[in-house]
Amino acid sequence: MVKWFWQRRPQDRLLQLRSRDDVGDARRVDFEELAPEIDTFLGQAAYLQLGYFETLSELIASTPGLADKESLSRAAGAALTKHQQLVALIRERGDDPTALMLPFREPLDAFRRATHGVRPQETMLSVHITAGMLDDFYEALSLSYGETGQRVARMLRADNDRQAIVEIIKATIASDPEWKALLAMWGRRLVGDTLLIARAALRPASLQRADEKKVEPVFTDLMAAHSRRMDDMGLAA
Secondary structure, eight states: OOOOOOOOOOTTSOEEOOOTTOOSOOOEEOOTTTOOOHHHHHHHHHHHHHHHHHHHHHHHHHOOOHHHHHHHHHHHHHHHHHHHHHHHHHHHTTOOHHHHHGGGHHHHHHHHHHTOOSSHHHHHHHHHHHHHHHHHHHHHHGGGSHHHHHHHHHHHHSOOOOHHHHHHHHHHHHHOTHHHHHHHHHHHHHHHHHHHHHHHTSOOOOOOHHHHHHTHHHHHHHHHHHHHHHHHTTOOO
């Protein structure tokens, strides 16, 4: 089990981690000590969205059904839009988007390879699950960066058009019951790799056991959102 570690920070800068589906009060935890520099945050977030676009584009090419191709194209377009918005924000700040993204190309490409399924349906599930978890995580982390972070949060909250992927996966399961067990197992496998990426986005730190317990609610919230996504597809998390 991957564990996350965060430290306390002043009460006027609280970071909230929540599922998009949870509009009630969420648990809060301080992140200032471990939040990365804003250039690191923007570079990682921009390259992640580019990776989603690339994977979805590959899926379009390998998917035979025209309706499914069109559905995947909408999800790819949403990821590309978010990437382009993040790139525009980086340029607005006077930085070079390529320079900011380049340090993360190798680890994030490795992550994409590790979560790329043998079958297209597995890869579709990978995009839906990993993008959902990391979008939640980066949206929460964005609250560390003032007005710039608020703009990033609005970008990440925009419609991702991934509901069509959910419908494709549901139809796949309905076509053959064996898919349910296979995809459920694949979905569980994705969690560890995704949490490692989230953890790598933060500054390295080592806390005492008592401090670790303070962040358990954050871990719980993220996993709860993952479970809801799996349940929505009829899969067990």
